[in-house]
Each structure stands twice: as C-alpha cells, then as structure tokens.
Amino acid sequence: MKALEVYKLLPKTNCKECGFPTCLAFAMKLAAGGAGPERCPYLDEETKALLGGATRPPVRAATVGVGARSFTVGEEIVMFRHEKTFYHRPGIMVCADDTSPLEEVRRNAEEVRDLVVHRVGQDLTLDGIALRCESGDPDRFAAASMVVGECGDLPRLLITADPGAHAAALKVCGQFLPLIHAATAENHEEMAGLAKRYGCPLVVRAETPEELADLAARCTAAGVRAILLDPAPRTVGDFVARASHLREHAVKRASPDLGYPLYLDTTTLGTDAALAAGILRYAGVIAVPPLPRPSLLAALTLRQNIYTDPQKPIQVTPGIYPVNNPGRDAPVLLSVNFSLTYFTLLGYLEAGKIPCYLFVVDTAGLSVLTAVAGGKLDEDLVKKSIESTGLAGTVDHRTLIIPGYAAPLSGRIEDATGWNVRVGPRDAAEIAEFLEKGE
Numbered sequence: 283m284k285a286l287e288v289y290k291l292l293p294k295t296n297c298k299e300c301g302f303p304t305c306l307a308f309a310m311k312l313a314a315g316g317a318g319p320e321r322c323p324y325l326d327e328e329t330k331a332l333l334g335g336a337t338r339p340p341v342r343a344a345t346v347g348v349g350a351r352s353f354t355v356g357e358e359i360v361m362f363r364h365e366k367t368f369y370h371r372p373g374i375m376v377c378a379d380d381t382s383p384l385e386e387v388r389r390n391a392e393e394v395r396d397l398v399v400h401r402v403g404q405d406l407t408l409d410g411i412a413l414r415c416e417s418g419d420p421d422r423f424a425a426a427s428m429v430v431g432e433c434g435d436l437p438r439l440l441i442t443a444d445p446g447a448h449a450a451a452l453k454v455c456g457q458f459l460p461l462i463h464a465a466t467a468e469n470h471e472e473m474a475g476l477a478k479r480y481g482c483p484l485v486v487r488a489e490t491p492e493e494l495a496d497l498a499a500r501c502t503a504a505g506v507r508a509i510l511l512d513p514a515p516r517t518v519g520d521f522v523a524r525a526s527h528l529r530e531h532a533v534k535r536a537s538p539d540l541g542y543p544l545y546l547d548t549t550t551l552g553t554d555a556a557l558a559a560g561i562l563r564y565a566g567v568i569a570v571p572p573l574p575r576p577s578l579l580a581a582l583t584l585r586q587n588i589y590t591d592p593q594k595p596i597q598v599t600p601g602i603y604p605v606n607n608p609g610r611d612a613p614v615l616l617s618v619n620f621s622l623t624y625f626t627l628l629g630y631l632e633a634g635k636i637p638c639y640l641f642v643v644d645t646a647g648l649s650v651l652t653a654v655a656g657g658k659l660d661e662d663l664v665k666k667s668i669e670s671t672g673l674a675g676t677v678d679h680r681t682l683i684i685p686g687y688a689a690p691l692s693g694r695i696e697d698a699t700g701w702n703v704r705v706g707p708r709d710a711a712e713i714a715e716f717l718e719k720g721e
C-alpha cells in the first residue's frame with residue numbers, strides 16, 4: 283500500500299500521539315514497513331487489520347530464544363539481494379541427539395556457544411543447538427534439553443514429531459522460547475497447543491505449498507504467533523525449487539499463509555551443498571549436523587557476504603592505525619575504509635612484521651579502485667584527512683605511500699598536501715616485499 287493510500291485511512295488530526303509530527307509522516311513510515319498501525323490509538327480494529335496486512339513485510343518475523351543470543355528471521359521483502367537487501371541472516375543451529383551421553387550434549391552446546399570467528403571486523407557466531415529426540419523417551423529428551431539450558435541462553439530447536447516429548451522438554455525449557463519442529467497434518471492440533479501455551483515459534487512441515495498454507499492457517503487460528511515453513515525437501519535441488527516458489531508467493535503477497543520464513547534441515551541432504559543452498563535461497567533457520575571447522579568457516583563467510591547490505595559496505599573507522607609498534611620514522615600507508623581492503627592489508631603487514639602506520643581515509647566503504655573511479659578518493663580528501671587526524675604530528679617524515687590503484691592521484695596529492703608520494707603495489711600481497719626493499 284502506498285503512503286497516500288495509507289494516509290486516506292488515518293484520522294488526519296495530526297495529534298502526534300503515534301510519535302510522528304503528522305498523520306502523513308506516520309503514513310509514510312507505515313507504508314515503508316517502519317512502524318505498525320497499533321501506534322495510532324484512533325484506528326478501529328478493521329482498519330488496523332487492513333493496514334497491518336498491507337504494510338507488514340511479506341515474510342513475517344519469527345524470533346527464536348530469549349536474551350542476547352536470541353535471533354529474528356523473516357521480514358524479507360525481495361527475491362534477490364541486489365533489489366534492496368536481505369535483512370535477517372539465517373540462524374545456523376547445530377544438531378545433537380538425546381541418545382548421546384549428556385556430557386557430550388553439553389560439550390557440543392558449549393562448543394557452539396563459544397565458537398567465534400573474527401572476519402573483516404565482525405564476530406561471526408553460530409546460533410543455537412538443535413536437539414533431536416532419537417531416544418523416543420520424553421524424559422530423556424527433557425534431560426538433554428535441560429543440559430543445553432545449563433550452557434546459558436543459547437537458542438534451542440527441539441526436533442521430534444511426538445507432542446509428548448515436546449511437552450516434557452518444554453516443561454524444563456519452555457521459558458527460553460525454543461523453536462518447535464514440527465507440526466504436521468497428523469499432530470498439528472497438539473503442537474499448536476504447546477506452541478501457544480509457551481509462546482514458542484513453531485515449524486509446520488508439508489511437501490506442497492497448499493498443505494503448508496493450510497497448516498500455517500490452522501496453527502495461526504489456534505493462537506500460534508510465529509511460524510516457519512518446512513517444505514520437506516528430499517534433495518538440495520528440491521529445496522531450492524520449493525524455497526524459491528514459496529519466497530515468490532510471499533513477496534508477491536499471492537498467498538498470505540505462505541508469508542513465513544523457511545526452515546531447512548541439512549542432515550540428510552549432503553551437508554555442505556545443502557547449507558550453502560539454504561543460505562543463498564531463503565532459509566531462515568538451518569539445522570546442521572556437527573561440521574568440520576572448514577565447512578563452518580565457509581558457511582559463516584558465505585552468510586556474512588550474502589547478508590551484508592550491498593548499499594552499505596562493511597567499514598572501519600577512518601584514522602591512523604599503528605601496526606607492529608611503529609616509531610616516528612615508520613612508513614605511512616594510505617588506505618580506504620572498506621573493511622575487506624583494510625583487514626586484507628593489515629593481515630599482510632602483520633605477517634610481514636613491518637612497523638608502519640595504516641592511514642585510513644573515509645571513502646564511505648568503497649574499495650580503492652571504486653573510490654578513485656567514482657571520485658570519492660581524491661587529493662582534497664587526503665589533505666583534509668591529514669589535517670583532521672593530526673598525521674603530521676605522528677611521524678617525523680612527510681612521505682605517504684599510496685595504493686597502486688590510486689597512482690593517477692599521486693601528483694595531485696603531492697601538490698595539495700605538500701607530502702612526498704610513493705606509489706605502492708596494486709596487490710596487498712606485495713606490500714611487505716615493497717616495504718622491505720624500500721623502493
């Protein structure tokens with residue numbers, strides 16, 4: 283719904299009680315999906331429902347867990363990232379099963395909780411433990427759930443088709459709002475009852491969109507607030523086809539009962555390929571078996587890349603960064619604040635053990651080549667950055683090493699700043715050799 287269409291349904295008194303200065307301002311926010319109709323106290327229930335349905339994101343949100351480690355999925359509005367962006371990265375939850383010794387379940391949960399990968403200035407982590415009931419014993423399932431709970435507020439996914447086992451586990455961990463898998467044609471009434479009682483998100487599982495929509499409608503009518511769809515794929519190709527179909531339906535708002543985030547269990551699908559497919563093709567929650575570290579690193583890196591807003595490259599703060607304890611005679615290397623450039627260069631400098639200063643200027647997160655081509659990196663920016671950072675007071679010399687791709691700017695930077703300019707290599711991998719030779 284467009285802002286003017288929304289505006290027509292508002293009271294138009296500009297009373298400001300919604301927190302916006304005018305009804306029109308509120309209408310614009312509502313139409314953009316940045317606020318909900320409940321903020322205006324003067325709308326009747328019918329109008330609220332109409333506005334809520336027309337202005338909410340086509341894929342509804344679902345939150346798993348509580349506390350700092352909880353995560354939200356859904357709220358997506360496009361098929362392809364380049365159309366705008368993807369908002370909520372998929373949660374990757376590592377499976378453990380309740381037939382394993384409880385000590386092993388605890389160890390797995392602690393490993394998942396503690397894994398942190400630092401990449402381009404961000405901490406990449408896993409999202410939770412998926413506990414599968416293989417024992418068929420509700421008490422055993424509950425005991426394993428309790429053990430996971432002792433590892434802090436790590437989000438949980440409980441997997442079994444047996445409502446009795448879920449009931450036992452939820453008694454001990456329902457307050458942590460685990461994701462419940464799965465409601466099917468056979469058990470949905472009991473599953474929906476449990477999800478409603480504990481306020482948990484619920485996965486519904488069926489092979490066709492019609493069955494999924496029917497189950498989702500039944501569970502929402504039963505009072506379940508957050509739903510995910512499991513299209514029960516048999517192969518990776520199956521998942522990609524079904525997930526694409528479901529996302530298309532959701533984005534076009536062709537079927538409101540399919541407007542939910544998706545669920546994927548990679549266990550039987552060939553894990554690495556399935557995990558990559560899930561990240562690329564719309565999974566909101568992905569259950570994976572324990573993975574070797576290279577697979578995990580690849581998945582976390584892929585997810586980070588896909589779920590970065592293409593309009594906002596990851597950036598570091600502009601400024602002067604000392605590397606390897608430089609003195610006042612250490613070389614100064616000009617770089618840009620695109621995180622990937624910064625951390626790549628930093629890695630090579632640290633490995634080369636060469637004391638120097640990284641002098642990072644603000645190109646709004648653009649790489650050197652793009653910033654030079656787009657006019658974001660020029661002599662004025664370098665001059666202003668030298669002045670604002672106090673670079674001249676940091677070192678005793680007046681020589682700036684600029685990236686090879688910025689070579690066309692060398693003369694202009696010298697004229698504008700009065701600093702000598704040396705042109706460094708284009709490839710960061712050659713920087714240590716360049717500095718050692720003192721070319």
Ligand code: SF4
Binds near residue numbers: 292293295301302303
């Ligand atoms: S609370 Fe309602 S009536 Fe008041 S300004 Fe906001 S939208 Fe308009």
